[in-house]
Amino acid sequence: MIEQASRFYAAGRSPVQPRVAATVLLLRPSTPPGASGFEAYLIRRVAAVAFGGVYAFPGGGVDPSDAGTDLRWAGPEPAEWSARLGCPPAEAQAVVCAAAREVFEEAGVLLAGPDGDTVVGDVAGDDWEAERQALLARSFSFGDLLRRRGLTLRADLLAAWSRWITPEFEPRRFDTYFFVARLPAGQVPRDVSGEADHTVWVPPSTALGRADAGQWSLLPPTRVTLAEVGGCADLDGVFAAAAGRDPAVPVRPELRVDPDGTVSFVVPFGSRH
16 A cells, blocks of 8 residues: 555656445344344455455445436435535435445345335345346336335435545545445345355444454444444434534545554544554
């Protein structure tokens, strides 16, 4: 990474335009029932894809089909999301749609329901899996899927948490909006993503402990988000904290090399990870 950054600055290169993306931190109460705290859902990317070998949240780039779709929509309107995320309404709608689409594609969890007060139950059946596979193949858009099923996108189930922009020296850059969402009742995430080789529910503190012990690899945005969310006492606390955050201001981590050769990411507001 140091060599890559050095070559970038020595050559006077221009940064690659970051691709807009969305990722979702799925949360559920700790198991067994009655246990305190909550757990987060993580997937480990296969080595052959971008960021292979690291644990991350379900997510990916915004697709052109996510924009301009005529959706039945519950929750904050695109204009409200625009003010919240700090981007134009059309882009805000695409980001929210991408977040819901990605968590369905990568985890088999659908944040939608027959109306604005309900959510579909189990979506693990063969008919749903056929729909998910066709969506992955881009045979139709996420909006098409919802319309055919007579479903409403439950944008109110997503809460914006933060926004991270990849350092300028990276050859692949993302402008990623991070969301938190409760796992809908009756749904169970499935290891369906071809980009993952392992999935796990884990308390944020446990994930961070495994990373500190060298057992897991976490990119800075994942590590920081887990630490922030893990500072909340319960799921209600997570969503209360999300309401007080400003996800329109992007986090722009920088690479720092200390005199002793230690490499670290410097995150704004004084937090180092």
